[in-house]
Amino acid sequence: MSAASNAAKRIVPLLDRVLVQRVKPAERTASGLFIPEKAQQTLNEGVVLAAGPGMINNEGKVLPMHVSAGDRVLLPEYGGNLVKLGEEEFHLFRDSEILAKLNKA
Secondary structure, three states, X not given: OHHHHHHHHHOOOOOOEEEXXXXXXXXXXXXXXXXXXXXXXXXXXXXXXXXXXXXXXXXXXXXXOOOOOOOEEEOOOOOOEEEEEOOEEEEEEEHHHOOEEEOOO
């Protein structure tokens, strides 16, 4: 996660954009068997690394963001902009594109 925190420091989202790192699917089963990459399903869950200040409305007021750094969120299957830093992949989404915030169970 240190690479993710370094990226969050280097990338500062503007307006209503949110920097997210998708949760990686399990590479092994509970019994320890490796799952081939083609059989791994992509997860629509991610962790917010950084969020912009918010969108500015017509009156010049900043609309607050619905998510903040550290939140676990549900992401759309498609969308967002892919950002690569080294071997790490991150996504930039608009606040309105994020489907839901996931509460801790």
